[in-house]
Amino acid sequence: MGTMTWGRQNSEEEGHQQMDYALEQGVNFFDTAELYPVPAKKELYAVTEEIIGNWFQRTGNREKVVLASKIAGPGDYTKHIRTTGFSKESITSAVEGSLKRLRTEYIDLYQLHWPERNTNFFGQRGFNADKADFWEDNIHQILETLRDLVQAGKIRHVGLSNETPWGAMRYLEEAKVHQDLPRMLTIQNPYSLLNRLFEVGLAEVAIREKIGLLPYSPLGFGVLSGKYLGGKKPRKGRVTLFPNFNRYSNENAVRATERYFDLAQKHGLSLTQMALAFVNSRAFVTSNIIGATTMEQLKENIASINVELNDEVLKGIQEIHENIPNPSP
Numbered sequence: 001m002g003t004m005t006w007g008r009q010n011s012e013e014e015g016h017q018q019m020d021y022a023l024e025q026g027v028n029f030f031d032t033a034e035l036y037p038v039p040a041k042k043e044l045y046a047v048t049e050e051i052i053g054n055w056f057q058r059t060g061n062r063e064k065v066v067l068a069s070k071i072a073g074p075g076d077y078t079k080h081i082r083t084t085g086f087s088k089e090s091i092t093s094a095v096e097g098s099l100k101r102l103r104t105e106y107i108d109l110y111q112l113h114w115p116e117r118n119t120n121f122f123g124q125r126g127f128n129a130d131k132a133d134f135w136e137d138n139i140h141q142i143l144e145t146l147r148d149l150v151q152a153g154k155i156r157h158v159g160l161s162n163e164t165p166w167g168a169m170r171y172l173e174e175a176k177v178h179q180d181l182p183r184m185l186t187i188q189n190p191y192s193l194l195n196r197l198f199e200v201g202l203a204e205v206a207i208r209e210k211i212g213l214l215p216y217s218p219l220g221f222g223v224l225s226g227k228y229l230g231g232k233k234p235r236k237g238r239v240t241l242f243p244n245f246n247r248y249s250n251e252n253a254v255r256a257t258e259r260y261f262d263l264a265q266k267h268g269l270s271l272t273q274m275a276l277a278f279v280n281s282r283a284f285v286t287s288n289i290i291g292a293t294t295m296e297q298l299k300e301n302i303a304s305i306n307v308e309l310n311d312e313v314l315k316g317i318q319e320i321h322e323n324i325p326n327p328s329p
Helices: 012-024 047-059 088-102 139-151 165-177 202-209 251-266 271-280 295-306 311-323
Strands: 029-031 066-071 107-112 155-161 184-188
Touching: 012 047, 012 295, 047 088, 066 088, 088 107, 088 139, 107 139, 107 184, 139 155, 139 165, 155 165, 165 184, 165 202, 251 271, 251 311, 271 295, 271 311
Parallel strands: 029 066, 066 107, 107 155, 155 184
Antiparallel strands: none
């Protein structure tokens, strides 16, 4: 379960209700980040972690949860957090801050939210060599710092996020050559019916190197629920509230969503069910990170685990994908 709306679109009480329900239904993996809630604001820095920490204190459920968090990457968007990237001091202080806010002695999975280097992520379709910055490869130092934190018992496992095939393999090879360093176990990247770019390069890495995908935005900011079709603007919808979050709302994405909606209706499914069930069915997926702002949405999202798509539906999905491939990189 993803948590990035808690503290902005959702109150603390609503966040706690979602965690209560999710755990009751067998969902035990909660993903957060020091950056959350999103959109990030200086005044709301790390509020989501505090909400989760308060829930742990109230319920005593820490040992029932596999808890993941992330250190924010560098950039203008995060200069209110720090400007020192993934230095040893940055990672160490970020972990210490998260532990305090989360009211826990350890984090099960600690992830690098996005790369330090200039590469293609957050909607960039391809790598622009002209913009490649001079970047001093510090991956060995990053893994050394993470190793020390593992040995200290403050984090248990490590993972990547918004990473490329080159970046994933670079981290994996470093840990392979230097076996005292921790190995990246997961990669959290966008993946949905509107963005299947993970399949180009990274899917093979995931399968062959056993680094599982934790897909985020499996409903494309709610676009793949169908609630924005026909020009609708639901009052509390994420895209309505934050129109600059238009990654999944361009003309081709709308056309693809309309066709996916028709396919789901033809087979007696909701678009939400079909979109999530498709992600759940991929062999390289470790855990599908669902998110919701209402309990009704959360219930439908969790229930998608019981939906199995037949060959006819999967064939229809592939036909649409081949006609309108990856409209939302």
